[in-house]
Amino acid sequence: MSIDVREYLKPHVHMSLEERLALVKRRFADESHISVDQEAFRADGQKAVLFMCPAQVFKLNPDDDSCIVNYEDCLECGTCQVTRRYVTWNNPQGGYGVTYHYG
Amino acid sequence: MSDDRFEVVIVGAGPAGAAAALALAREGVEVLVLERGDFPGAKNLFGGILYTSVVNELIPEFWENAPIERHIVNRRWLTLDEDTQIGLDLKSAKFDVPPFNNTFTALRSKWDRWFAEQAEEAGAMVICETNVEELIVEGGTVKGVRTGRDDGDVEADVVILAEGANAMLAERAGFRPQMGPRNRVNAVKEVIALPPEIIEDRFHLEGRQGMALEYFGGAVKGTVGSGFIYTNHDSLSVGVGCLIEEYLRLNMAPYDMLDEFKAHPMIAPLLRGGETVEYATKMIPEDSYDSLSDLYEDGLLLIGDCAGLVNPSIHHEGTNLAMASGVAAAEAVLSARKSNDFSKARLAEYRERLEDSWVMKDLKRYRDTVHFLLENREMVNEYPDLAIRLIRRYFTLDDTPKDDVIKELWKTIRSEVNFLKAARQMWRARKTML
Ligand SMILES: Cc1cc2nc3c(=O)[nH]c(=O)nc-3n(C[C@H](O)[C@H](O)[C@H](O)COP(=O)(O)OP(=O)(O)OC[C@H]3O[C@@H](n4cnc5c(N)ncnc54)[C@H](O)[C@@H]3O)c2cc1C
Numbered sequence: 001m002s003i004d005v006r007e008y009l010k011p012h013v014h015m016s017l018e019e020r021l022a023l024v025k026r027r028f029a030d031e032s033h034i035s036v037d038q039e040a041f042r043a044d045g046q047k048a049v050l051f052m053c054p055a056q057v058f059k060l061n062p063d064d065d066s067c068i069v070n071y072e073d074c075l076e077c078g079t080c081q082v083t084r085r086y087v088t089w090n091n092p093q094g095g096y097g098v099t100y101h102y103g
Numbered sequence: 104m105s106d107d108r109f110e111v112v113i114v115g116a117g118p119a120g121a122a123a124a125l126a127l128a129r130e131g132v133e134v135l136v137l138e139r140g141d142f143p144g145a146k147n148l149f150g151g152i153l154y155t156s157v158v159n160e161l162i163p164e165f166w167e168n169a170p171i172e173r174h175i176v177n178r179r180w181l182t183l184d185e186d187t188q189i190g191l192d193l194k195s196a197k198f199d200v201p202p203f204n205n206t207f208t209a210l211r212s213k214w215d216r217w218f219a220e221q222a223e224e225a226g227a228m229v230i231c232e233t234n235v236e237e238l239i240v241e242g243g244t245v246k247g248v249r250t251g252r253d254d255g256d257v258e259a260d261v262v263i264l265a266e267g268a269n270a271m272l273a274e275r276a277g278f279r280p281q282m283g284p285r286n287r288v289n290a291v292k293e294v295i296a297l298p299p300e301i302i303e304d305r306f307h308l309e310g311r312q313g314m315a316l317e318y319f320g321g322a323v324k325g326t327v328g329s330g331f332i333y334t335n336h337d338s339l340s341v342g343v344g345c346l347i348e349e350y351l352r353l354n355m356a357p358y359d360m361l362d363e364f365k366a367h368p369m370i371a372p373l374l375r376g377g378e379t380v381e382y383a384t385k386m387i388p389e390d391s392y393d394s395l396s397d398l399y400e401d402g403l404l405l406i407g408d409c410a411g412l413v414n415p416s417i418h419h420e421g422t423n424l425a426m427a428s429g430v431a432a433a434e435a436v437l438s439a440r441k442s443n444d445f446s447k448a449r450l451a452e453y454r455e456r457l458e459d460s461w462v463m464k465d466l467k468r469y470r471d472t473v474h475f476l477l478e479n480r481e482m483v484n485e486y487p488d489l490a491i492r493l494i495r496r497y498f499t500l501d502d503t504p505k506d507d508v509i510k511e512l513w514k515t516i517r518s519e520v521n522f523l524k525a526a527r528q529m530w531r532a533r534k535t536m537l
Pocket residue numbers: 091114115116117118119120137138139140143144145146147148149150151152153154233234235236265266267268272290291292342344385386387406407408409412413419420421422423425
């Protein structure tokens with residue numbers, strides 16, 4: 001099969017974060033491996049975990065200023081807990097969580 | 104596994120753990136490796152350049168069989184502003200012959216799996232899908248590990264911790280200082296698929312030759328961090344890694360940094376026609392030599408990223424330090440085994456071996472790199488930016504006599520650079536960065 005070079009001169013197609021997260025194979029556990037101390041989160045003026053998490057696991061609940069944790073999206077980098085200690089993060093149970101195809 | 108007892112239990116089947124397992128199994132030690140992923144490498148990623156001096160000693164001419172992507176013949180270190188690029192370009196036919204300068208591109212879900220298989224073939228037992236939840240410590244001595252499996256305690260003469268950058272077991276047991284925004288980089292990466300022919304044409308490569316491009320300065324908004332593109336066989340690894348503290352300072356998300364990097368006019372053409380097939384993230388440790396813990400305890404050794412063994416300078420080496428520390432740990436265990444003494448005092452031999460080797464010599468040399476850059480932001484922001492403007496002006500053709508151009512350049516330098524400060528910074532940069 002020959003390659004049509006013109007196909008590869010087109011711009012790289014940008015994917016949304018949701019689309020990119022959907023590329024990663026994950027096996028979800030029933031229970032969350034992440035917990036947030038809501039009081040400390042409310043006291044964090046910068047709300048750092050909202051933007052520091054590369055998978056946008058943490059979302060602000062505008063009703064009560066609390067933090068919603070979509071643990072199923074987690075890519076297991078550990079950045080949240082290192083950024084703010086009001087996050088308690090544990091490895092998902094063995095065999096659960098992400099499996100990268102490339103890495 | 105309740106009645107299980109091994110001579111050595113290793114937590115984590117990354118390059119550090121697998122190297123230790125291989126070296127121990129070859130000497131007939133009963134070694135168990137516990138890995139939380141579905142297979143070794145399932146949860147791992149890097150840039151990256153696999154530095155293979157240690158592998159080549161363990162498995163001579165490994166490149167004949169191992170799943171490597173390309174051998175790197177061309178490296179570029181570049182700095183960008185919003186529309187211009189300058190840099191250093193090193194390409195050599197000397198890197199095109201064995202041992203290929205010990206620099207290969209690789210994908211970790213393939214490489215780690217293969218490397219751990221070599222340890223298994225040598226006699227190590229590797230059990231996956233098993234998360235180690237805590238170390239079993241009695242009276243200050245590590246006696247084994249508690250896994251998430253039913254009856255999941257495993258005892259050992261010595262536990263080797265190789266859990267990687269997110270060093271929770273070590274931290275929670277008090278065997279390393281706390282991780283924080285100043286000693287952890289967050290890295291995000293995409294794998295972008297392209298046919299090998301397109302990659303070879305676009306990056307001027309032949310056959311299995313590969314290229315590594317690393318970007319600094321404006322490429323990552325003048326932060327302490329970098330961007331990268333590495334050529335795999337039929338994909339590119341594209342990503343950015345910056346100190347967490349830098350993201351906090353800018354109030355910026357890692358994926359936004361990545362997206363801006365990918366959209367840069369110097370980067371976007373390199374990605375044309377490529378399709379993102381994976382998005383991934385992980386931390387990189389940038390602990391200074393001065394903040395490392397002992398790395399040996401009663402019944403415990405720390406190796407690889409969880410010990411903080413990454414060279415944070417322009418060299419960005421981690422895989423080779425991980426494997427070298429794994430081998431050093433194995434050697435220390437082998438000699439401790441002769442006297443059946445796995446006390447802290449006996450295991451100190453591990454640290455001595457590291458100190459005598461290039462591992463700690465390099466980490467000592469670069470002990471101040473991160474601190475220096477954070478305190479001297481000009482190094483990653485103003486100076487690279489100025490260098491771009493000077494060089495661009497020097498080569499901008501507009502009928503100005505060259506004498507006048509040079510005068511203009513000097514004027515710019517005088518007005519923007521505090522000479523005494525810059526001289527001092529360059530002197531320190533020489534020692535902390537290069
Ligand atoms: C984006 C990025 C780019 C990089 N680029 C380069 C580069 O170009 N060159 C280079 O040399 N280095 C690079 N590095 C660094 C390099 O990847 C690391 O130094 C190296 O992988 C460290 O090996 P390790 O075995 O110590 O840790 P890891 O490779 O992280 O392996 C740790 C293993 O332990 C397992 N594990 C963790 N906790 C548990 C537990 N509780 N129970 C069971 N298993 C557990 C993990 O699943 C994993 O398999 C880069 C890193 C990143 C993130």
